[in-house]
Amino acid sequence: MNATSNETSPTCPLSRGRTMNLYFMEHRAKLLDIAAFLDRLDRSQPSFPEPLDDVRLAAIHDALAILGDGQPERVRRILELLSDPTLEPAPKAGEKGALGVWPQRQPASASSTSSSSTSR
Amino acid sequence: MPYIDPHIHMVSRTTDDYQRMAQAGCIAVTEPAFWAGFDRSSPQGFFDYFRQLTDYEPRRAAGFGIDHYCWLCINPKEAEDPGFAREVIKLIPQFLAAPNVLGIGEIGLNKNSRNELAVLEEQIALAAEYDQLILVHTPHLEDKKKGTRLTLDAIKRNGRLDPGRVLIDHVEEHTVKMVLDEGYWAGMTLYPDSKCTPQRSADIIEQFGSERLWVNSAGDWGCSDPLAVPKTMVEMRRRGHDEAAIARITLDNPRKFLSQSPRFRA
Numbered sequence: 001m002n003a004t005s006n007e008t009s010p011t012c013p014l015s016r017g018r019t020m021n022l023y024f025m026e027h028r029a030k031l032l033d034i035a036a037f038l039d040r041l042d043r044s045q046p047s048f049p050e051p052l053d054d055v056r057l058a059a060i061h062d063a064l065a066i067l068g069d070g071q072p073e074r075v076r077r078i079l080e081l082l083s084d085p086t087l088e089p090a091p092k093a094g095e096k097g098a099l100g101v102w103p104q105r106q107p108a109s110a111s112s113t114s115s116s117s118t119s120r
Numbered sequence: 121m122p123y124i125d126p127h128i129h130m131v132s133r134t135t136d137d138y139q140r141m142a143q144a145g146c147i148a149v150t151e152p153a154f155w156a157g158f159d160r161s162s163p164q165g166f167f168d169y170f171r172q173l174t175d176y177e178p179r180r181a182a183g184f185g186i187d188h189y190c191w192l193c194i195n196p197k198e199a200e201d202p203g204f205a206r207e208v209i210k211l212i213p214q215f216l217a218a219p220n221v222l223g224i225g226e227i228g229l230n231k232n233s234r235n236e237l238a239v240l241e242e243q244i245a246l247a248a249e250y251d252q253l254i255l256v257h258t259p260h261l262e263d264k265k266k267g268t269r270l271t272l273d274a275i276k277r278n279g280r281l282d283p284g285r286v287l288i289d290h291v292e293e294h295t296v297k298m299v300l301d302e303g304y305w306a307g308m309t310l311y312p313d314s315k316c317t318p319q320r321s322a323d324i325i326e327q328f329g330s331e332r333l334w335v336n337s338a339g340d341w342g343c344s345d346p347l348a349v350p351k352t353m354v355e356m357r358r359r360g361h362d363e364a365a366i367a368r369i370t371l372d373n374p375r376k377f378l379s380q381s382p383r384f385r386a
Binding site: 075083087090097 | 197200232233234262263264270323327358361
């Protein structure tokens with residue numbers, strides 16, 4: 001897995017070494033937070049509807065694949081993965097809140113690579 | 121270093137926040153009209169809210185040497201009932217002459233519905249009729265990209281507004297390019313759980329440049345940080361951006377956009 005793309009032009013004033021030193025610990029912690037969340041889902045009590053089939057969980061797995069693909073613009077691509085791709089106005093507003101993932105989204109990775117119980 | 125927070129809902133914040141912001145260098149805030157966390161039961165509720173924004177809140181800010189400006193509208197979360205919304209819109213013109221009103225905002229979309237879009241178009245027309253600046257809210261999370269596109273198309277359909285007098289707020293990595301490419305100003309909002317962080321806003325500045333771009337805290341009654349703008353200044357400084365570049369985003373750009381209103385003097 002490539003951690004960074006060699007094709008991205010340098011726009012951040014920091015050197016790569018300095019960027020690693022400044023930000024690694026913070027993002028190591030965030031990575032562990034995601035792992036702990038998935039472990040917590042595994043350890044949680046069964047419920048109905050089953051959240052392991054939740055569109056949000058599928059989106060996390062698909063987003064994790066983007067993190068590892070070595071291509072640039074990961075943030076934009078993950079935001080687009082989570083977004084409503086349609087352009088037709090909705091007939092009614094319904095609930096005021098947003099889910100975080102477009103509810104009609106189809107998983108890109110139907111055959112998940114994960115063997116844990118949090119996989120779809 | 122002095123800075124402007126061009127989007128913050130001070131009616132939801134304590135006086136201590138004004139004090140801390142002043143100590144951090146804040147010289148001015150602009151406060152768009154927004155959703156109170158519950159739906160108002162009558163247009164009269166908005167009348168009182170507009171009085172708070174144009175009378176009481178500027179005096180509270182002045183106690184700490186901060187200039188307070190505001191924007192008026194019916195927000196998209198209360199725009200699903202067009203009849204109700206039109207009653208609120210009728211109240212707005214009488215407040216436009218108040219000395220701290222900069223324009224119409226934060227109008228926009230929430231769930232991208234037909235009624236929200238109709239009310240948005242009527243408020244765009246109101247801004248055009250009264251030659252007002254516009255501050256636009258773009259939707260949350262999965263609804264943002266679609267809502268941003270629908271909003272830009274609605275402004276273009278109106279045809280009477282200079283994009284340089286419209287600020288499209290809450291941009292992220294998937295919407296900032298379309299906003300800037302079409303000539304609008306773009307705002308990055310710094311929230312702990314959604315929108316941008318100080319780090320991501322600095323990333324966007326590095327990738328898209330600093331022209332027609334600002335940052336704001338959008339501090340309100342939810343999880344938010346009224347000191348998010350100075351925290352972004354710290355983030356840029358630790359990456360090696362010079363003081364002029366930091367001032368451009370947090371002081372010069374807000375001044376440039378907001379000074380298009382003759383009422384803005386900070």
